[in-house]
């Protein structure tokens with residue numbers, strides 16, 4: 001099946017908000033821009049508006065203009081909508097200005113000076129804060145979590161071999177193709193004026209909740225609509241709430257439509273990033289490499305506000321022990337408050353960081369024992385019936401050992417190794433190596449998250465007999481609409497042309513939850529199937545549920561009888577049976593199911609420049625049933641490319657706590673010429689509780705490449721890289737120190 | 740304004756650039772072509788990288804022009820960007836300038852008052868500063884036709900395309916004994932301008948044996964002083980320069996073993 005909106009994207013008919021003509025509700029629209037903090041921490045003394053501008057022509061919004069609490073509604077409401085006299089990170093929004101002339105606005109913005117009395121910021125999350133740097137509790141800890149299974153200390157006391165390691169990962173910028181953008185305007189409604197916000201987003205109901213909260217309105221007087229969205233990767237999970245509120249505040253004050261479109265440098269400097277991490281491993285093993293005890297400490301840089309850090313930390317620690325069986329595991333995690341831009345959701349949500357650490361660590365255990373990286377995995381990979389660190393019993397019928405052997409067979413791993421070693425003997429300055437990583441990814445929200453979300457989907461039967469799926473799940477390039485259409489068509493036995501997927505609009509669609517956590521096809525897709533079978537059963541009048549033409553005819557007949565009525569069925573989430581998680585003790589089924597993967601990287605290191613080039617990459621994934629092979633392959637390839645960037649080149653450079661390389665010139669994502677052939681293999685083991693039998697595919701591809709590539713670099717060069725991004729500048733000193 | 744690939748890159752966010760007046764050269768067709776004489780190649784001010792890439796004769800006689808052109812940005816930039824714009828822009832990370840220097844190019848500067856020819860190695864006076872007066876245009880670049888028995892260009896960027904050079908070299912060795920020293924060594928992104936490296940050239944001609952890359956350090960340090968910046972570090976640049984020189988010249992120069 002072709003991508004639903006593929007043609008309109010290809011020929012440019014589909015428009016991002018920035019490209020939309022200023023017509024309809026945007027007629028007479030003003031542009032909005034954001035006045036930002038010039039320092040990382042301090043008390044605002046004054047905002048000086050530059051001379052030479054007629055400021056009475058501008059709309060200016062300050063915290064005083066916020067009708068409700070100056071809070072961005074999320075886990076803890078500690079992030080202000082506009083900094084109220086005190087700033088906690090560079091580029092924090094301080095005030096807003098709007099004007100119809102975008103150029104003039106840009107010049108006016110440049111004239112504004114925010115004067116701040118600076119206070120000592122925390123710019124390194126790894127070192128304990130000094131007293132004058134404390135900004136939360138007594139220790140700047142945002143969140144602390146712990147997983148405990150067995151008794152690690154008892155094992156360490158007598159363990160024959162202990163291997164330790166310390167691993168670091170850097171921040172990462174999402175670089176979605178469309179920058180953040182939001183428009184707002186005021187409409188009349190039955191219960192008074194309605195604030196309408198339309199823009200680029202992953203989670204319309206997150207935006208709705210945030211706008212309701214700070215504007216002190218209920219959902220009848222706030223309407224959120226998604227516009228065609230050019231990528232998100234987590235970067236449009238929580239940040240759109242901020243920019244939506246900014247647009248809404250300006251529109252309310254101006255009583256005119258307002259559009260805010262970030263340019264690339266602003267988007268990169270001011271919006272969320274992947275959490276930097278430091279992970280320490282201490283592992284007891286026996287001579288065969290069997291894991292006897294794993295003690296893991298995970299520290300995340302949370303940035304200046306809590307935002308999503310507690311849940312990123314949660315997913316991070318749950319994945320920290322890797323896809324291995326071990327009876328004694330202690331994982332302690334904490335997210336630290338610093339004066340950086342708040343770190344937020346990014347594809348993988350904490351798991352890529354901890355999986356990087358454990359997968360590098362497994363190779364280093366093998367190295368220390370003199371066994372192969374394959375052997376240490378063969379000995380420890382989880383088997384069905386064994387338990388994870390949270391004591392979740394793994395079942396589901398995927399044989400992870402067989403996955404590993406298949407990946408080795410498909411890549412001709414043994415021959416690759418031999419060829420690399422022969423190549424390295426001959427070549428004066430190129431070194432080749434092969435590396436592997438075995439990974440897992442929990443699908444859907446962690447623990448009881450899906451139960452709390454209580455997601456809902458409506459399916460409507462239209463007067464012409466077609467079906468319309470009504471969900472808040474967003475299409476942002478990953479193919480949600482195409483897959484929803486396929487699932488609905490299959491469930492109803494319809495042609496795909498007879499299925500519509502409505503654009504998310506909180507006046508029309510119920511809350512099917514955020515489009516995150518690899519949950520959309522698996523969780524929301526299942527709800528679509530259930531809503532359709534309810535509708536079919538309703539119309540079947542007690543007989544067998546209707547399908548295909550019979551269903552279509554029944555829908556048309558219903559509308560003839562109930563002219564003008566609305567025919568809908570709703571499905572609400574129910575958890576799969578026997579899934580239980582104790583979110584106080586972190587014991588139990590952290591996820592309803594896991595997706596599994598094996599990555600093999602083949603790399604070449606240039607000793608002249610310390611540049612690492614990935615020559616070939618293979619990714620074998622068990623994501624349940626593959627609904628659309630092209631889109632699924634696209635997810636794996638795209639995730640792999642994003643992970644290659646994270647592993648090798650994407651480095652945030654900071655100056656005084658702000659991103660200094662906030663441009664596509666200096667923040668180095670891979671180009672098509674840097675990307676190797678990526679071979680994608682699927683192991684299809686349908687998951688009965690997922691839409692169409694699917695588990696999540698969105699994030700798993702981000703988990704394996706970084707450790708596989710670094711393991712390959714270690715193999716190629718004999719050095720021992722422990723931190724990413726492994727830029728040439730970081731690798732060169734390691735090479736110089738390697739005999 | 741020629742291809743405008745340098746000028747327009749930050750256009751929307753630099754209001755101050757918008758307040759200046761520009762002269763668009765693109766319609767002056769006389770500036771477009773490049774032409775050959777018996778003794779030299781004349782590259783017009785509007786000659787693009789792509790113009791050179793399409794031409795087999797320059798590939799045969801001046802292969803480094805091709806090497807460099809292929810590695811500028813990517814195809815979109817190669818088809819608009821000009822060699823003269825690359826010189827005039829004056830970036831120490833430019834990729835066109837090092838190969839022109841390695842071929843001993845000179846620059847023709849023209850104003851209402853007339854024309855003058857300046858050797859490219861004397862063109863820059865400091866970071867983004869040159870001898871060109873504000874009333875002068877670069878109207879052409881002249882490359883003398885000489886025989887070379889060795890040439891190499893190496894650009895180290897942070898990725899394989901669309902990358903700004905972190906450190907680069909262009910090296911030629913002239914065949915026949917026209918000059919006392921046949922070596923021309925040019926380094927980019929390691930000083931305030933792209934520059935010739937007389938100490939390294941002298942070192943290569945001295946007959947001293949080079950057994951490991953670090954043997955180049957003394958002459959490298961005499962020629963250049965790299966810095967830490969947003970793209971790389973001084974120590975990386977110095978190390979890579981030595982390693983590139985060593986591996987490029989090993990077996991080419993009898994002294995590099």
Ligand SMILES: Cc1cc2nc3c(=O)[nH]c(=O)nc-3n(C[C@H](O)[C@H](O)[C@H](O)COP(=O)(O)OP(=O)(O)OC[C@H]3O[C@@H](n4cnc5c(N)ncnc54)[C@H](O)[C@@H]3O)c2cc1C
Nearest residue numbers: 741742743744745746811812820821824825827833834877
């Ligand atoms: C995405 C991208 C990638 C790039 N990659 C590279 C790269 O890999 N390597 C590299 O070296 N450069 C790169 N550049 C920079 C640029 O493309 C080159 O420097 C190019 O050669 C500039 O030529 P132009 O004709 O576009 O110059 P313009 O932008 O038109 O002009 C540049 C400057 O030179 C002046 N100027 C132009 N022509 C003349 C003239 N005849 N006389 C006097 N002054 C003149 C202009 O006033 C201006 O100050 C890149 C640029 C972009 C946008």
